[in-house]
Amino acid sequence: MTILHTPQEVREALKGHSNIGFVPTMGALHQGHLSLIQKARAQNDIVVVSIFVNPTQFLEGEDFDKYPKKLEADIKICKVANVDYIFVPNISDMYTTLDEVLIKAPKVKGYILEGHFRPGHFDGVLQIVLKLFNIVKPQRAYFGKKDAQQLYLIKQMVKDLFLDIEIVACDIVRDKNGLALSSRNSYLSAQEIQQALSISKALKLALQLSTTIKDVNKIKEEMLKVLQIDVQYIAFVDEEFNPLDTVQHKTTVLIAGYVGTTRLIDNMTIN
Numbered sequence: 001m002t003i004l005h006t007p008q009e010v011r012e013a014l015k016g017h018s019n020i021g022f023v024p025t026m027g028a029l030h031q032g033h034l035s036l037i038q039k040a041r042a043q044n045d046i047v048v049v050s051i052f053v054n055p056t057q058f059l060e061g062e063d064f065d066k067y068p069k070k071l072e073a074d075i076k077i078c079k080v081a082n083v084d085y086i087f088v089p090n091i092s093d094m095y096t097t098l099d100e101v102l103i104k105a106p107k108v109k110g111y112i113l114e115g116h117f118r119p120g121h122f123d124g125v126l127q128i129v130l131k132l133f134n135i136v137k138p139q140r141a142y143f144g145k146k147d148a149q150q151l152y153l154i155k156q157m158v159k160d161l162f163l164d165i166e167i168v169a170c171d172i173v174r175d176k177n178g179l180a181l182s183s184r185n186s187y188l189s190a191q192e193i194q195q196a197l198s199i200s201k202a203l204k205l206a207l208q209l210s211t212t213i214k215d216v217n218k219i220k221e222e223m224l225k226v227l228q229i230d231v232q233y234i235a236f237v238d239e240e241f242n243p244l245d246t247v248q249h250k251t252t253v254l255i256a257g258y259v260g261t262t263r264l265i266d267n268m269t270i271n
Contacts, residue, residue, distance in 0.1 A: 001079050003086045006093050007135045010048075013085055014136065019045040022138035024129060027051040028068035028183035029077045032173040036142040037081045039170055048136050049078050050087040052094065057124030068183050087136070094131060103127045105153060109241050113254065114149045114265070117232055125150055126157050133165060140166045144173075146180050148252055148267045152241050172266070174200065180266045187262040196259045198228040203268040206253045210270050214246045223255075230258040 004010050014020060021044030023036045029051075040047045051074055058064035071088065078086050105115060105122035115122050133141065143151050155167050173181045178200035179193065188196060202223040209219050216236045223234055235254045236244040244251055247270060254267040 001075075001083055001086065003075065003088060005088055005090070007089070010085070010087050010135050014046065014048070017046050018139070020136065020138040020140075021047045022132070022136045022141045023047070023049045024132050024141065024143075025049060025051055025074075026053045026067065026183065027074050028070050028186070029074045030173075030181045030183065032144055032146070032181040034077060034081060035173050036144060036170050037078070037083060039168065040140070040142050041082055043168075044138075044140060046084045047082070048085045048087060048138065049083050050089075050132055050136070052087075052089055052128070052132075054094075054124060054128040055091060056095070056127055057121050059118055059121060062118075063184075068186050087132075094128065100127075103130055103157075106156065109149075109156070110153060112241070112243075113233060113235055113237075114256065117256065122150070122153055126153060129154055130157065130161075130163075133163060138165060140168050142168045142170055144170050146172045146182070146266065148254060149241060178204070180264075182264065184262055184264065188259060192259045192262065195228040196264060198226055199255050199257075199264060199266045200268075202226045202234075202255060203253055203266060207268060207270055210247045210251070216245050216247065219247070227255070227257070229264070232256045232258070232263075 002013060004013055021040030023040050025033055037047065037049060053067050055064055075086060103123065103126045105126055110122045111119065143154060145151060151169055158165055158167055175181060177197055179197055205226055206219050206223055209222055213219055220234050233256050236247065237252050238244055238248060239250055251270045252267050256265045
């Protein structure tokens with residue numbers, strides 16, 4: 001396994017390779033990230049993992065400065081998972097000028113739900129993902145379904161900009177109690193973890209209720225009785241992230257909110 005630090009080093013190392021799987025991360029790797037890496041390992045000759053906490057996707061007052069950084073542990077995880085290359089750039093390598101050409105998220109789908117509560121967040125996400133795609137030039141890139149809106153927008157970017165890359169969506173990984181794994185879970189106290197578990201309980205309740213109740217508002221009412229967090233939104237959307245009033249085939253239920261000072265998101269799809 002080789003650690004690379006600049007775009008030039010990545011291009012040189014990957015020159016001549018044509019079956020590359022790429023897992024972009026912000027580090028603080030956990031079992032969820034490992035599942036992405038394992039899928040990439042099974043489907044590609046070369047696996048590249050990037051570790052970069054991207055400043056442009058954090059809003060003022062968010063946790064950019066305190067975001068978990070565990071590079072030594074991340075390197076060990078990647079080595080055990082048989083990763084070929086880790087790309088660990090500096091901010092100055094990824095953002096070389098203050099007057100950059102910018103990528104903008106869609107005016108509608110990029111500014112609802114996560115985009116409403118974190119305006120501009122997806123501009124930064126799409127900007128860095130496109131940069132990483134252009135550096136690594138993978139055939140496949142792997143993203144978790146927990147960031148469902150992000151995944152949808154990255155797929156849209158690939159389609160709209162005619163990028164020659166397959167986006168592989170990977171299932172959410174949960175702990176034994178149902179909590180979706182997240183690097184931000186490390187912020188939670190023992191009591192807050194118990195509160196956070198109400199998120200997956202509410203999603204499972206929605207799944208159960210949807211077999212007999214199709215009215216989204218009625219299901220939301222029942223979910224709110226279960227949730228022990230400061231809810232920002234509960235949303236029901238179709239595959240194109242259009243909001244729904246009634247449950248349909250392949251409806252995704254999304255929850256976002258705060259447990260203490262930690263913001264968590266989760267979702268579940270009703271097939």
